[in-house]
Amino acid sequence: MSKNLKIGLFGFGVVGQGLLDIIQSQNLNLEIIKIAIKDPRKKRTLNKDLFTTDRNEILNNTEINTIVELINDADAAYEIVTTALKNGKNVVSANKKMIATHLKELVDLQQKHGTSLLYEGAVCGSIPIIRNLEEYYDNELFHALSGIFNGSSNYILSKIFNDGQSYDSALKEAQDLGFAETDPILDVGGYDPKYKLAIATAHAYGLFVNPDVILNIGIQNLSNNDIKYAREKNFKIKLVPTARKVNTKDIVTYVLPKLVAKDDFLYNVENEYNAVAVQAAFADKQFFYGKGAGGHPTGAAVLSDIAALRYDYRYEYKKYHSENGVKHTAEILLEVYLRYADEDLITLLEFDNISERYAASSYKYVVGTVKLESLIKNRDLLLDQSVFVAYTGRQIYKQEQLSENVFASELASL
Numbered sequence: 001m002s003k004n005l006k007i008g009l010f011g012f013g014v015v016g017q018g019l020l021d022i023i024q025s026q027n028l029n030l031e032i033i034k035i036a037i038k039d040p041r042k043k044r045t046l047n048k049d050l051f052t053t054d055r056n057e058i059l060n061n062t063e064i065n066t067i068v069e070l071i072n073d074a075d076a077a078y079e080i081v082t083t084a085l086k087n088g089k090n091v092v093s094a095n096k097k098m099i100a101t102h103l104k105e106l107v108d109l110q111q112k113h114g115t116s117l118l119y120e121g122a123v124c125g126s127i128p129i130i131r132n133l134e135e136y137y138d139n140e141l142f143h144a145l146s147g148i149f150n151g152s153s154n155y156i157l158s159k160i161f162n163d164g165q166s167y168d169s170a171l172k173e174a175q176d177l178g179f180a181e182t183d184p185i186l187d188v189g190g191y192d193p194k195y196k197l198a199i200a201t202a203h204a205y206g207l208f209v210n211p212d213v214i215l216n217i218g219i220q221n222l223s224n225n226d227i228k229y230a231r232e233k234n235f236k237i238k239l240v241p242t243a244r245k246v247n248t249k250d251i252v253t254y255v256l257p258k259l260v261a262k263d264d265f266l267y268n269v270e271n272e273y274n275a276v277a278v279q280a281a282f283a284d285k286q287f288f289y290g291k292g293a294g295g296h297p298t299g300a301a302v303l304s305d306i307a308a309l310r311y312d313y314r315y316e317y318k319k320y321h322s323e324n325g326v327k328h329t330a331e332i333l334l335e336v337y338l339r340y341a342d343e344d345l346i347t348l349l350e351f352d353n354i355s356e357r358y359a360a361s362s363y364k365y366v367v368g369t370v371k372l373e374s375l376i377k378n379r380d381l382l383l384d385q386s387v388f389v390a391y392t393g394r395q396i397y398k399q400e401q402l403s404e405n406v407f408a409s410e411l412a413s414l
């Protein structure tokens with residue numbers, strides 16, 4: 001029998017409103033009892049009696065059995081979600097930063113209190129990737145995932161590459177359309193896709209990676225020279241998170257701008273659309289595509305989670321509980337395009353090999369292979385405005401990795 005859901009909603013912004021629009025357009029067996037917001041002076045589209053600024057009015061209300069958390073404050077979201085789970089309430093959340101940062105604790109809390117936390121809307125908006133990773137793919141056979149996990153930065157890059165728009169005006173549009181985070185450096189700096197990557201990695205491999213150890217380089221330093229370089233070689237630039245097994249136990253993760261060629265799955269993913277390309281042993285490549293930001297697409301994913309709670313659905317984290325011995329590594333060589341100003345950076349990064357070099361007074365770049373560990377070690381220098389890094393898509397394997405047949409086939413993929 002399906003449960004009658006009595007909902008306490010936190011947040012009535014882009015996603016909260018989007019969810020309400022969808023709920024109001026359908027005849028669903030659920031009821032929103034109360035909505036918590038932050039600013040009591042804001043004009044609302046619903047009766048003011050439905051709103052509160054006191055979170056305990058919802059968290060301590062015994063009639064409410066389901067919390068839907070859609071606020072833009074990760075610390076407050078953590079307090080709300082953990083209290084709700086401890087109080088025996090099931091939770092749906094779209095807060096990727098909060099979930100990625102506290103995932104292990106949130107899994108333990110669900111187990112301890114017999115409650116369920118679902119978060120499909122937190123990763124790639126409307127694309128049902130978490131339930132697919134959780135239910136469909138076996139760990140041994142899952143090789144890699146990558147894609148476009150951030151609608152705002154993809155919107156900006158699309159406007160730049162397709163319409164010749166400026167970075168600043170495209171960012172402003174992404175903000176006006178409700179795609180961007182409150183602080184847009186989370187989007188353009190690659191933090192938001194990093195949180196999403198950490199969550200996806202947990203469901204793909206059973207590996208919980210602290211987002212702080214994942215390298216994220218964003219598009220905030222993109223210059224006209226970088227755009228010209230990419231255009232001349234018929235590439236587009238996309239911001240691409242990747243998680244990949246480099247042998248049977250080691251998993252590498254990173255978020256980097258990528259030079260994307262016409263035959264890449266991601267080349268035609270534009271605007272706020274997201275995509276996830278998956279590589280598994282026998283299924284080979286698969287591709288998920290859909291809107292990754294915006295009130296209605298994200299609201300649709302949130303509603304799908306709410307509906308799943310009616311039937312007591314919960315993530316079982318089977319790969320994590322199987323203790324499969326997978327671990328995180330940064331021991332990998334990547335080929336990158338690097339624009340720079342200071343020659344010392346080239347020395348510090350200890351390039352393994354440089355295949356292309358250009359130096360004029362106002363524009364210098366190299367293309368070469370570098371250890372991911374070196375990029376991580378020098379991350380602060382890579383964030384300087386004079387620097388832009390983009391992955392070319394070539395990953396160089398060590399001889400022992402190549403000798404494991406099953407992974408050698410991945411050389412030219414994802």
Ligand SMILES: NC(=O)C1=CN([C@@H]2O[C@H](COP(=O)(O)OP(=O)(O)OC[C@H]3O[C@@H](n4cnc5c(N)ncnc54)[C@H](OP(=O)(O)O)[C@@H]3O)[C@@H](O)[C@H]2O)C=CC1
Nearest residue numbers: 011012013014015037038039070071072076094095293294
């Ligand atoms: N926008 C998008 O496309 C997507 C967003 N997300 C995630 O969904 C969440 C919500 O995003 P979005 O709707 O865009 O954000 P908005 O900024 O549009 O709305 C945030 C809402 O949270 C409320 N709020 C903030 N702090 C508190 C608090 N302490 N207690 C109660 N309410 C609070 C605000 O109240 P008030 O109205 O009073 O200001 C507002 O209603 C974020 O975690 C975001 O990362 C996920 C996928 C896509």
Ligand SMILES: N[C@@H](CC=O)C(=O)O
Nearest residue numbers: 150151152179180181
């Ligand atoms: N700011 C995010 C919103 C959805 O997660 C994005 O742009 O993708």
